[in-house]
Amino acid sequence: MHPNPALREQVRSQVEDRPGVYRFFGPGDELLYVGKSVRVRTRLLSYFRAPRGDKAWELAHEASSVAWDYIPNEFAALVREMKLIQRWQPRFNVQHKRRRIYAFVKVTRERAPRLLPVTRVAEDGATYYGPFPRVGALVRTVRELSHVLGLRDCPGSTPIFFGDQLEIFQGHRAPRCMRADLRTCLAPCCGRPSSQDYLHAVDVARRFLEGRAHGPLREVEERMGDAAGRMDFEYAALLRDRLERLRAFRDDLVAFRGRVEDLTFMYRVPGFGGDDRLYLLRRGRIRAVLPYPKGRRARERAARAVEDVYGERDPGPGGLEPEEAAEILLVARWFRLHPKERRRTMSPERWLEERRPA
Ligand code: SF4
Numbered sequence: 133m134h135p136n137p138a139l140r141e142q143v144r145s146q147v148e149d150r151p152g153v154y155r156f157f158g159p160g161d162e163l164l165y166v167g168k169s170v171r172v173r174t175r176l177l178s179y180f181r182a183p184r185g186d187k188a189w190e191l192a193h194e195a196s197s198v199a200w201d202y203i204p205n206e207f208a209a210l211v212r213e214m215k216l217i218q219r220w221q222p223r224f225n226v227q228h229k230r231r232r233i234y235a236f237v238k239v240t241r242e243r244a245p246r247l248l249p250v251t252r253v254a255e256d257g258a259t260y261y262g263p264f265p266r267v268g269a270l271v272r273t274v275r276e277l278s279h280v281l282g283l284r285d286c287p288g289s290t291p292i293f294f295g296d297q298l299e300i301f302q303g304h305r306a307p308r309c310m311r312a313d314l315r316t317c318l319a320p321c322c323g324r325p326s327s328q329d330y331l332h333a334v335d336v337a338r339r340f341l342e343g344r345a346h347g348p349l350r351e352v353e354e355r356m357g358d359a360a361g362r363m364d365f366e367y368a369a370l371l372r373d374r375l376e377r378l379r380a381f382r383d384d385l386v387a388f389r390g391r392v393e394d395l396t397f398m399y400r401v402p403g404f405g406g407d408d409r410l411y412l413l414r415r416g417r418i419r420a421v422l423p424y425p426k427g428r429r430a431r432e433r434a435a436r437a438v439e440d441v442y443g444e445r446d447p448g449p450g451g452l453e454p455e456e457a458a459e460i461l462l463v464a465r466w467f468r469l470h471p472k473e474r475r476r477t478m479s480p481e482r483w484l485e486e487r488r489p490a
Pocket of ligand 1 (some may be wrong): 133283284285288290307308310317318319320321322473
């Protein structure tokens with residue numbers, strides 16, 4: 133027996149076999165699942181044929197309604213699906229999807245910010261750097277980076293007192309952990325650094341994560357030289373290993389930036405019924421989508437959009453907002469899985485040269 137015959141009949145009679153994104157809703161309008169397909173009708177009907185106990189059967193059984201939007205091409209459908217999943221976290225997408233896990237370095241938005249290794253980006257005002265493929269290695273590297281720069285790694289609830297705050301004069305505050313005595317933390321829990329000094333160390337970390345500065349590497353190199361000078365070879369060897377890990381991490385950062393830089397081009401995507409689209413991508417982000425310009429006026433409009441998107445000042449590498457990270461990952465994955473799609477891309481300079489109306 134097929135689950136949910138009424139819903140199946142609705143799909144059968146109303147949905148067309150075109151590319152699109154569909155959503156299953158449960159009781160109380162809970163968004164249960166978001167999916168995409170180049171043939172929405174065929175895909176939706178397959179849910180009602182699924183064997184009992186299958187995820188698709190469960191979904192069709194639990195759903196009380198279904199909605200769909202036609203989208204002109206698979207790439208656009210993929211982007212729309214990703215945005216909906218990211219925004220609503222539908223239960224069936226989250227529970228049933230095995231996704232490759234990436235790690236990010238999160239710089240928290242706190243009075244004394246911390247560096248944290250995380251596997252999810254959230255809308256919490258923090259800045260995220262990454263993604264990095266080696267999740268396990270990142271935990272150690274982030275810890276070492278914090279120790280080199282003197283950044284705290286205690287719980288977010290730890291009270292913070294900077295040296296330039298009045299409260300500190302109301303009595304001595306003892307450090308809350310031994311990192312203060314080991315000098316691996318500037319110890320803002322007991323008023324040792326000024327807010328300026330601590331935030332300077334955070335800034336050094338950000339610049340390192342953006343690949344703009346190598347302060348932490350130099351710091352470890354100097355300490356290693358000092359240890360060797362004191363004939364403390366055991367400690368020097370420990371620092372050498374740390375230095376190697378930080379360098380490997382820096383190389384990961386540089387490699388990722390290179391891959392993102394490489395995703396700067398214009399991309400023509402053929403669409404259903406001739407609805408071709410032109411995507412303007414910069415650093416892996418979709419900055420604009422236009423109907424593919426066919427006439428002179430449309431080309432003039434497109435040329436203005438191209439100049440707007442690629443002509444604006446380049447802010448350089450920086451941290452990522454959550455939705456930016458997800459979009460870059462999606463775009464990178466799309467071109468990795470569909471290398472032939474690169475043939476539909478063109479640099480903005482060449483496009484302007486060839487297509488700009490005379
Ligand atoms: S020394 Fe203080 S600020 Fe630093 S990690 Fe320990 S508790 Fe946190």
